[in-house]
Amino acid sequence: MSKKFTIPSHSEIQNAKSNRNNPTPAIFQKRKQSEQPNESIIEENVPKQSSEKVMNKTSTFRSFQSDSKPTVPTVTPVSANSSQSPEKAVDKSGTYRSFETVNRPQKPLVSTTTPLLVNSKQRGNPILKHIHNVAWEYSDIVPDYILGQTTCALFLSLRYHQLHPGYIHERLKLLGRTFELRVLLAQVDIKDSSHICQQLANICLLADCTLILAFTPEEAGRYLELYKAFENKPPDLIMEKSEESFEAKLIDTLTSVKKINKTDAITLYSTFGSVKNIFTATEEDLSLCSGIGPLKAKRLHKAFNEPFIKNxxxxxxxxxxxxxxxxxxxxxxxxxxxxxxxxx
The missing domain is CATH 4.10.910 (30s ribosomal protein s13; domain 2)
Structure with missing residues (x-):
């Protein structure tokens, strides 16, 4: 059979000539051979451990378990005009990858709550110096303060109200019913304020407003801070926690009688067994219970039998x-x- 020979290119011929004319000295060849590390010696000196630990301790050494490079899976891109769904976009390694999660917008790190809005006419009011816990800014608004989406406040000084009694009527008329909760924050800065406070209470009843009295600028600013801070809070924090069990309600009812304590209420319920039997019992039957003498029995019997309206x-x-x-x-x-x- 005839052998096939390939004709070398011009660059290969030039490289061969340069190597032949300038051979590497034998001293440098020995030095290069001595600088190369022997893999067999390294494998004997390195203790048996996982390839990850070897890579952590010596970053220059490669993994001794496999010489093959890890294959990086290539993901097939999905164009915007293609009809292929993100669930069908599969890479070469066989794993599914959703492109919707990659392009999902991230939540903003800064809070989106609006600051407390202050009317520009309130510039110079001393209560603004005492609003520290919430952010506030001036704005062109109808009320004096906007404390939330459905809450606003009007500020009134009783001293100013004495001089201009029709001012608050004009402000309430201009405000209307644009907000669900309308607060009239009145600062008591006069001595004899009972008569004026009564007038303001009547005005708030007719205008469906909430009257709040503050005796210092610090207290007024604190009220505004609390309204803004609890803008989106449920009313559970200020609601009374009532007992739902029957025993707790019965004990609360019986202890409303003078000199009857919790122990007496439990004794009555355990002795008679029902509320009807307690209410229809005579003074003698009530006095036979332990801890309940004739005085307590008389008071209980009177409370159970007297009419709700006296005389x-x-x-x-x-x-x-x-x-x-x-x-x-x-x-x-x-x-x-x-x-x-x-x-x-």
């Missing part, structure tokens, strides 16, 4: 008598002496 029988008798007298006077029944005695 209801006397009032009813007086009403009946008055109606009978009126009827007799109108009809003219009876003697003249009787009519004079009855007041006809």
């Amino acid at each position: 209801i029988k006397k009032k009813a008798i007086e009403e009946v008598n008055s109606t009978e007298v009126k009827e007799k006077c109108e009809k003219g029944i009876g003697n003249e002496n009787d009519n004079e005695n009855e007041g006809c």
Whole structure:
């Protein structure tokens, strides 16, 4: 068989000539051979451990378990006009990859809550110096303060209200009902304020506003801070926590009687077994319970049997008598002496 020979290129011929004319000295060849590390010696000196630990300790050494380079999976890009769904976009390694999660916008790190808005006419008000816990800024608004999406506040000084009593009426009329919660923050800066506070209370009732009295600028600023800070909070923090169990409600009812404590209430319920039996028991039956003497039994029996409205029988008798007298006077029944005695 005939052998095939390839014709070398011009650059290969030039490189061969340069190597032949300038050979590497034998001294440098020995030095290069001595500088190359022997892999067999390295493998004997290195203790048996995972390739990850070897890479951590000596970053110049490569992994001894496999000489092959790791294959990087290439993901097939999905164009915007293609009809292929992100779930069908598969890379060469066989793993699914969703492109929607990659392009999902991240949440902003800065809070998106709006600051407390202050009317520009409130510039120079001393209460602004005491608003530290919430951010605030001036704005062209109708109320004096906007504390949330549905809450606003008007500020009024009682000293100014004495000089200009019609000012608050104009402000409330201009405000209207654009906000669900309208607060009238009044600063008490006069001595005799009871009469003026009563007037403001009547005004707030007619205008469906909430009246808050502050006696110092610090207190007024604190009220504004709290309204803004609790803008999106539920009302559970200030609501009364009532007991839902029947026993707790019964104990609360019985202890409302004077001198009856919690132990007495538990004794009554364990002795009679029901609320009906407790309410219909006599004084003797109540006094037989341990811890309840004749005085407590008398008070319990009186509380269970007296009417809710005091002196209801006397009032009813007086009403009946008055109606009978009126009827007799109108009809003219009876003697003249009787009519004079009855007041006809």
